[in-house]
Amino acid sequence: MHSKIQAMTINDPKQEFSWFRRISSQFISDKDFDKLEKTSVKLIFKKGETILKQGGLPTHVVYLEKGIVKFNYENESSKNLILTIVSAPKILGGANLFYKDNNLFSFIAVEDCEVILIDAKVLEEVLVENSRFAMMMFQVASEMFKKSVMNFISLAHKQKEGRIADIILYLAAEVYNDTSFHLSLTRKEIAEFAGCSTENVIMTLSKWQTEKIISVDGKILAIKDIDKLKHISKIG
Amino acid sequence: MHSKIQAMTINDPKQEFSWFRRISSQFISDKDFDKLEKTSVKLIFKKGETILKQGGLPTHVVYLEKGIVKFNYENESSKNLILTIVSAPKILGGANLFYKDNNLFSFIAVEDCEVILIDAKVLEEVLVENSRFAMMMFQVASEMFKKSVMNFISLAHKQKEGRIADIILYLAAEVYNDTSFHLSLTRKEIAEFAGCSTENVIMTLSKWQTEKIISVDGKILAIKDIDKLKHISKIG
DNA sequence: TTTTAAACATGAAATATTTAATGTTTTATG
DNA sequence: CATAAAACATTAAATATTTCATGTTTAAAA
Structure with a gap:
């Protein structure tokens, strides 16, 4: 059918x-x-x-x-x-x-x-x-x-956290069109996008979760404090 | 006149x-x-x-x-x-x-x-x-x-030496069309191109000079061992 | 449904890179 | 031509990042 x-x-x-x-x-x-x-x-x-x-x-x-x-x-x-x-x-x-x-x-x-x-x-x-x-x-x-x-x-002149922040912000703005989204990328893929190691992505996302900048529930990722994320992006 | x-x-x-x-x-x-x-x-x-x-x-x-x-x-x-x-x-x-x-x-x-x-x-x-x-x-x-x-x-997935090697090779092949050339870029500019610190560029070029991979005489840079340079580029 | 592989997670050791401190040489400028 | 500024250079300390080892959880496959 x-x-x-x-x-x-x-x-x-x-x-x-x-x-x-x-x-x-x-x-x-x-x-x-x-x-x-x-x-x-x-x-x-x-x-x-x-x-x-x-x-x-x-x-x-x-x-x-x-x-x-x-x-x-x-x-x-x-x-x-x-x-x-x-x-x-x-x-x-x-x-x-x-x-x-x-x-x-x-x-x-x-x-x-x-x-x-x-x-x-x-x-x-x-x-x-x-x-x-x-x-x-x-x-x-x-x-x-x-x-x-x-x-x-x-990628070229920010470090790890700034780059990962940029990616999260990009996904929200350009791919999912929402600050809360079903993340279809694995941590490994985010790492391949950010040009860093998988462990780094895992650690950074965990850290941001405890800092209430984002929330991760299964595959759902939500930006909780976009200003902080933008700030991290800015200071690189 | x-x-x-x-x-x-x-x-x-x-x-x-x-x-x-x-x-x-x-x-x-x-x-x-x-x-x-x-x-x-x-x-x-x-x-x-x-x-x-x-x-x-x-x-x-x-x-x-x-x-x-x-x-x-x-x-x-x-x-x-x-x-x-x-x-x-x-x-x-x-x-x-x-x-x-x-x-x-x-x-x-x-x-x-x-x-x-x-x-x-x-x-x-x-x-x-x-x-x-x-x-x-x-x-x-x-x-x-x-x-x-x-x-x-x-830039994204090689480190320092691989990136600098790529830049030297690029300059020779695409900009100066010669393995020996008058380098118009400063070390600082090469660093801005390679996405690393100026000190890193200086150190790497010095090292390669002692290893006879390149020669630097004033502003004249010459590739002496292009195979080694390509190898560095390859292994990243 | 078991089994297996992949994803997620954490911490410590090893490595890479930047920053800072300092000095020399070269180039530009009054 | 003297002087300042920028470029080049070297080292050690501080920092960032990756790799490795290990374990748990989740998803896929037999």
């Missing part, structure tokens, strides 16, 4: 692309949008699954319709680094679109995700024929770039 | 834009290029001068014709962070172009520079009317984005 509904959804792309269609409609014709839809595939990824793999060819651009995704970079010694975390709805791989190199990093589902894979070649054709649409797309990509840069700046 | 030549150069924009003109000519008409030239201003910046200031409005896009520039982020407590360093010829501010927010960081001349400031509005008009040109510009901006990201990745 449930799978039937799902299948229907998959087979009826007209139902999808809602956010993307709305913002695109100002820039491209229905005909061009249909062209994108026809060559797109909708897929569902479970938590932990890889949507797009580091090193692979950028044959598709990802439209994230539902769910949360991490941008994961894995180095030669299999250490992971999370570049950023984003929630739907969003166009991912904006940067990937414009250079033809292999993907710099993987997209991995942090929550169950619904994504639409858009054929990169077809999208490029549409972009070339609709320069204002292209400009909009690049602006979206730039916004994401900007947020990554802010993350990196935090 | 010398200043006269310089002034001539400034007043004859046709002589400038050489690299940019060459790559642009495949995508836009001479007429459109002239439009860009007419609204552009050529300026000369001395070492240390700010070309474009963090927080300012992105009214211009910078074409760096000659020289070396650092992307500098200054935080509330006046600590600097160098995001990347680039050498001419290059279009800077690609990302700035596409979001209308205030500049995220400053461009500061690390060597004497010749730059052409292109009016952002006029450039946008030309981009909208020449989508292939726009795509090319995106690609250029994305390349720079990619290099920053690689820098940040190094």
Whole structure:
């Protein structure tokens, strides 16, 4: 029963692309949008699954319709680094679109995700024929770039507590849109995002809990004193 | 005498834009290029001068014709962070172009520079009317984005020596195009790039000199054993 | 439902990094 | 050219961070 509904959804792309269609409609014709839809595939990824793999060819651009995704970079010694975390709805791989190199990093589902894979070649054709649409797309990509840069700046010259504070504040403001949220990241993943050890994240969160800056109940994390958290972020 | 030549150069924009003109000519008409030239201003910046200031409005896009520039982020407590360093010829501010927010960081001349400031509005008009040109510009901006990201990745999960090794290798490969070069950065600036203390940079460079991995003679730095340096980069 | 693996947690030892104190050399400036 | 300021350099002490060892709890798999 449930799978039937799902299948229907998959087979009826007209139902999808809602956010993307709305913002695109100002820039491209229905005909061009249909062209994108026809060559797109909708897929569902479970938590932990890889949507797009580091090193692979950028044959598709990802439209994230539902769910949360991490941008994961894995180095030669299999250490992971999370570049950023984003929630739907969003166009991912904006940067990937414009250079033809292999993907710099993987997209991995942090929550169950619904994504639409858009054929990169077809999208490029549409972009070339609709320069204002292209400009909009690049602006979206730039916004994401900007947020990554802010993350990196935090990482680069704050220490542990400032960086973890920045991440909690970022998750609340940009990913979960609430000061209280179901944290889908493990401590290890937060550490990979903050560029520190897992133990450090555990210790810092515990400490903040006793100081009543946050509360942690199972997977629910709530910011109790946002001013203190912002202060920690500021003093680094 | 010398200043006269310089002034001539400034007043004859046709002589400038050489690299940019060459790559642009495949995508836009001479007429459109002239439009860009007419609204552009050529300026000369001395070492240390700010070309474009963090927080300012992105009214211009910078074409760096000659020289070396650092992307500098200054935080509330006046600590600097160098995001990347680039050498001419290059279009800077690609990302700035596409979001209308205030500049995220400053461009500061690390060597004497010749730059052409292109009016952002006029450039946008030309981009909208020449989508292939726009795509090319995106690609250029994305390349720079990619290099920053690689820098940040190094910063995020390597320690001191690996990061400094990465910077020396980057400078040789991407900025000076030689394993031996006149280093225009101070130890303090390398530290701001590597995200560590000045003392650390001094100590590491001294150590590498005694180990014959590099040689430092005044401002001339030469990589003597690139394999060892790459190995340090690899093991982090 | 047992079993296993992963996540969460804590503290101590080992290591890395910064800060501070001090001095020399180089570069910029009156 | 004298003088000040900045850059370069070295060391020890203080601090931050990671690693390791160990144990409990939670979630996933057989």
